[in-house]
Amino acid sequence: MxxxxxxxxxxxxxxxxVTLEIGAIVVTAGSLAGFVVGLxxxxxxxxxxxxxxxxxxxxxxxxxxxxxxxxxFALPAFGLRFSAxxxxxxxxxIFATAHIAExxxxxxxxxxxxxxxxxxxxxxxxxxxxxxxxxxxxVRRMVPSWVNVAVEIVKGSALLSLLGIIDLLLAMQNVxxxxxxxxxxxxxxxxxxxxxxxxxxxxxxxxERRFAYLKY
Amino acid sequence: MGAYHFNWFLAWQSxxxxxxxxxxxxxxxALSLLIGSVIGMAGAFGRSFGPxxxxxxxxxxxxxxxxVPLLLLIYFAFYGLPKIGITMFDNVWSFVVALxxxxxxxxxxxxxxxxxxxxxxxxxxxxxxxxxxxxxxRLIILPVTFRIILPSLSNTFISLFKDTALASAxxxxxxxxxxxxxxxNTFRTIEAWTFAAVMYLFAGYGIAFILRRIxxxxxxxx
Numbered sequence: 001m002x003x004x005x006x007x008x009x010x011x012x013x014x015x016x017x018v019t020l021e022i023g024a025i026v027v028t029a030g031s032l033a034g035f036v037v038g039l040x041x042x043x044x045x046x047x048x049x050x051x052x053x054x055x056x057x058x059x060x061x062x063x064x065x066x067x068x069x070x071x072x073f074a075l076p077a078f079g080l081r082f083s084a085x086x087x088x089x090x091x092x093x094i095f096a097t098a099h100i101a102e103x104x105x106x107x108x109x110x111x112x113x114x115x116x117x118x119x120x121x122x123x124x125x126x127x128x129x130x131x132x133x134x135x136x137x138x139v140r141r142m143v144p145s146w147v148n149v150a151v152e153i154v155k156g157s158a159l160l161s162l163l164g165i166i167d168l169l170l171a172m173q174n175v176x177x178x179x180x181x182x183x184x185x186x187x188x189x190x191x192x193x194x195x196x197x198x199x200x201x202x203x204x205x206x207x208e209r210r211f212a213y214l215k216y
Numbered sequence: 217m218g219a220y221h222f223n224w225f226l227a228w229q230s231x232x233x234x235x236x237x238x239x240x241x242x243x244x245x246a247l248s249l250l251i252g253s254v255i256g257m258a259g260a261f262g263r264s265f266g267p268x269x270x271x272x273x274x275x276x277x278x279x280x281x282x283x284v285p286l287l288l289l290i291y292f293a294f295y296g297l298p299k300i301g302i303t304m305f306d307n308v309w310s311f312v313v314a315l316x317x318x319x320x321x322x323x324x325x326x327x328x329x330x331x332x333x334x335x336x337x338x339x340x341x342x343x344x345x346x347x348x349x350x351x352x353x354r355l356i357i358l359p360v361t362f363r364i365i366l367p368s369l370s371n372t373f374i375s376l377f378k379d380t381a382l383a384s385a386x387x388x389x390x391x392x393x394x395x396x397x398x399x400x401n402t403f404r405t406i407e408a409w410t411f412a413a414v415m416y417l418f419a420g421y422g423i424a425f426i427l428r429r430i431x432x433x434x435x436x437x438x
Contacts (some may be wrong), residue, residue: 008330009368048308060414061411061416061417061420062378062417063378063379063380063381063382063392063416063420064378064381065382065384065392065414066381066392066395066409066412066413069392069395069396069409070409070413073399073409073411074405074406074410076405077220077405077406078406081238089227121425133371149416151282151283154285155283155284155285155286156285157285158286158287158288159285160288162385163289168389169285169287169288169291173291176295182292182295182296182299183296183299185301186288186291186292186296189288190280190284190288190292193283193284193285194279194280194283194284195297198279198281198283199285201283
């Protein structure tokens with residue numbers, strides 16, 4: 001058992017590193033792109049709004065796994081060559097973008113219209129209104145859902161193991177395949193995922209308190 | 217690009233495979249929603265009214281499952297359970313077990329929110345007319361809870377339906393598996409995945425449309 005552990009632990013930790021890397025890249029890319037798409041949903045012209053809505057609703061209506069397979073299998077048929085890692089990152093980022101766009105839209109939409117009117121009345125430009133008035137209020141409302149998406153991304157990254165990317169889940173399967181002792185390693189892997197996601201939730205909770213109107 | 221020749225006929229020929237895959241996905245989602253609701257209801261009552269140890273147990277179950285990838289649970293149910301002597305589940309049923317345990321955690325939260333949002337006055341009124349605890353639950357709390365959580369239940373059903381795509385990882389012949397099958401056997405990659413994606417979208421939004429109408433029918437305030 002101890003021998004198994006000394007063999008398995010480095011592999012699992014390397015897998016954990018890959019999972020964290022995927023999570024970090026996808027959350028960053030998804031947040032940036034999602035922000036842009038979210039703003040397009042609200043303030044774009046008709047064509048932009050329609051395109052953004054179509055994008056968000058299509059992606060949110062598909063299982064992530066299908067999206068991953070579409071990117072991985074179907075795009076190369078159009079002559080686009082991806083490595084498995086690039087395909088996986090791209091698919092998850094497309095998924096994250098759609099979800100974060102909807103969060104951004106919801107957060108901004110939840111700010112009373114009068115705030116925008118008041119900001120117009122004092123003569124702020126569009127970007128000033130957004131940057132100085134709307135976003136400071138909206139962002140704190142986005143934090144809880146944003147944290148949920150981050151957790152979903154870390155969980156979703158496990159699906160990339162189906163493309164042969166050696167993340168935590170595939171590392172676990174490799175280890176189980178060699179040691180033939182599934183239970184300790186399933187447990188350890190589950191614990192590692194839990195630890196990562198629980199930490200993210202906790203950090204989210206801290207951020208919520210940090211950005212709250214009322215401090216207790 | 218030039219090398220790819222579209223052949224929609226092959227994809228169309230295997231339409232029954234896709235169709236039955238879709239039907240199986242819906243069945244799996246419905247079954248998991250049903251079992252998950254039983255777990256969720258028990259969990260919600262345990263969490264709200266149970267002794268401390270039970271509350272702690274339910275809380276750890278919910279937190280643990282919600283922070284672990286579904287695919288891990290599926291693998292555990294399919295590869296892990298037989299190793300500890302539970303060999304009665306084939307791939308389809310082990311998937312149902314995994315998805316039910318997974319949805320049970322989410323539904324515990326849903327039911328808890330529902331049970332807690334039943335106004336205290338209802339329970340008091342039920343006590344005042346002399347209903348027993350079990351009668352209060354069955355006649356007052358559950359019907360009201362059900363109406364309150366109906367939108368969350370239908371959202372859960374749709375996301376469970378999308379989660380059934382993961383069943384393809386343990387070779388359950390649902391929609392994603394049909395697309396994989398077509399892809400591997402005919403190399404009609406784009407057709408296969410377009411078919412699957414369009415069917416998921418139609419099914420998902422179709423169900424959402426129907427469920428919204430049912431919700432409106434049972435809404436607390438019309």
